[in-house]
Amino acid sequence: MKAAVVVFPGINRERDMARTLKLTSGHEPTMVWHADTELPAGTDLVVIPGGFSYGDYLRCGAIAARSPIMDAVRAFAGNGGLTLGVCNGFQILCEAGLLPGVLMRNARLKFICRNVYLRVEQSGSPFTRGYNAGQVIRVPVAHGEGNYIADADTIKRIENEGRVLFRYASPEGNLDAAWNFNGAINAIAGIVNEARNVLGMMPHPENHVEAALGVTDGRGLFAGLAEALERAA
């Protein structure tokens, strides 16, 4: 794995992400500054971490999505390169047009920082091959704008194409409005693009990979990615 973690002013979860990538793949990722125009040669995974790029000014992720490095990310993703956006990273990928839809203010208007349960909807993607479909994982969220929405046609399309990889669910894996804490349509927590090489998700799997924290449910995503990349190499 030769991962690049893109860093924008105001991003604050890049070190958690880099630590997780190192722990799960054995390889140190490269940090790439937003003003750069190229990804390091040989990059096989681009990660856009969470935080508050540009202080969430204008709209979450809007200004970061127009940074110089994003043209390189767009080209990389367009060539099938694996791209992961977490939290603000998901918002940035939507604003950059790499994923459809938008993340609105949470339905109950509160910033929510807690553990949630996600039902893994598909295991046949490089991002979820480390899980079984239907499996429930526990990972933290920390966001004020995670309420996913898109127009009705887009929602229909991404549902029909099986592009929802994670949904907010109860600990038993049931879909229930009480567990869809941010009000996202169809309880959507993470989606992939049409070519299935770009994933955006609001929860933070990178924060649940170490036994010392009591939960390692996020490990499957990164271990699966590392394995997929090793096989491809």
Added chain:
Amino acid sequence: MKARVTVTLKTGILDPQGKAIEGALRSLGVAGVSSVRQGKVFDIEIESSDPAKAEALLKQAADRLLANTVIENYKVEVVG
């Protein structure tokens, strides 16, 4: 040249902030408000003095950055 771009949420898009403001107006006793939708206003100074050029530039600014046209509409006005 002065100009203004107004960005508003499209109809049908849920606006939790507008709803909260609506509730706050009600609790203040400001009667007769049936709905609030929150938007954004950008006051912009333009170098050109050609209104047609100014409008084209503002549209470009709105399409590329100021509005997310998935959920928002915008209106550009050259104020003079």
